[in-house]
Amino acid sequence: MTSLPHFPYHRDPESSGSIRSSDAACECCGKAPGLLYDGVVYAEESVQNLCPWCIADGSAADKFDAEFFDAYFCDDDQNEVKMPPEAYREVFSRTIGFPTFNPIGWWVHCNQPAEYVTRNEPYEMVFECRVCHQRHAIDDLD
Ligand SMILES: [Zn+2]
Ligand SMILES: [Zn+2]
Numbered sequence: 001m002t003s004l005p006h007f008p009y010h011r012d013p014e015s016s017g018s019i020r021s022s023d024a025a026c027e028c029c030g031k032a033p034g035l036l037y038d039g040v041v042y043a044e045e046s047v048q049n050l051c052p053w054c055i056a057d058g059s060a061a062d063k064f065d066a067e068f069f070d071a072y073f074c075d076d077d078q079n080e081v082k083m084p085p086e087a088y089r090e091v092f093s094r095t096i097g098f099p100t101f102n103p104i105g106w107w108v109h110c111n112q113p114a115e116y117v118t119r120n121e122p123y124e125m126v127f128e129c130r131v132c133h134q135r136h137a138i139d140d141l142d
Contacts, residue, residue, distance in 0.1 A: 004035070005056035008130070009095045010116050016098040019052065026051035028060045039097035042067040052096055061093035068097035073113060074105035078138060081108050100125065101142040109134060 004013060013019055020038035025031065026049055033051050041047045043066040054060040055068065069092045073083045091106060091113045098116065107114040110131035117126045117135070124137040 005053050007052075007056060007095050008115065009091050009113060010098065011128075012118070013052065013096045013098070015118070016116075018096045018098050022049065024049045026054055028054035028063050037068075037096055039068065039099065040070075041097075042070065055096050056094065058089075058094045061089070067092045068095060069100075069104065069106070070102040071104045071106045073108045074138070075108060076136065078105045080105075083108065083113065087113055100140050104140050105138050107136050107138050109136065 004019065007013060018037060018039050019035050021034060022036045023032055023034065024036060026036065027047055028050055031051065033053065035052060037050045037052055037055060041050060043064040045064060047064050047066065050060050060066050071092055073081045075081050104125065107127040109129035112130055114127035114129050117128050119125055120137065123139050123141055125140050126135060126137050128135045
């Protein structure tokens with residue numbers, strides 16, 4: 001069993017339900033690594049099968065102009081904050097998605113996008129600051 005690539009902004013894609021077993025080929029790299037992304041791909045064309053490695057290294061984002069979230073960056077009060085373009089790319093196009101109601105606020109702390117840790121059902125997305133390690137829950141209401 002190959003281990004998954006590291007996603008700096010999504011701690012545990014397996015427990016988030018973002019990974020499925022499949023023998024199908026990834027539409028980006030053409031390989032069939034046995035594990036594929038299980039989630040929504042926001043792209044012009046319909047993309048069914050992507051492997052986690054092509055998401056992590058940005059090749060799926062480049063090839064399909066894909067994003068994996070319908071999200072915006074927000075502060076403690078869930079007000080939108082603007083971030084540099086690299087932050088949008090790193091988080092929304094190179095991070096494997098997880099199931100949410102949409103759109104979601106992605107917590108920013110210490111001027112950095114936080115890491116998504118887990119979900120407390122039914123409505124809390126738990127983030128942890130990558131700088132000061134404070135945790136914060138963002139509501140994801142349907
Ligand atoms: Zn791939
Ligand atoms: Zn912080």
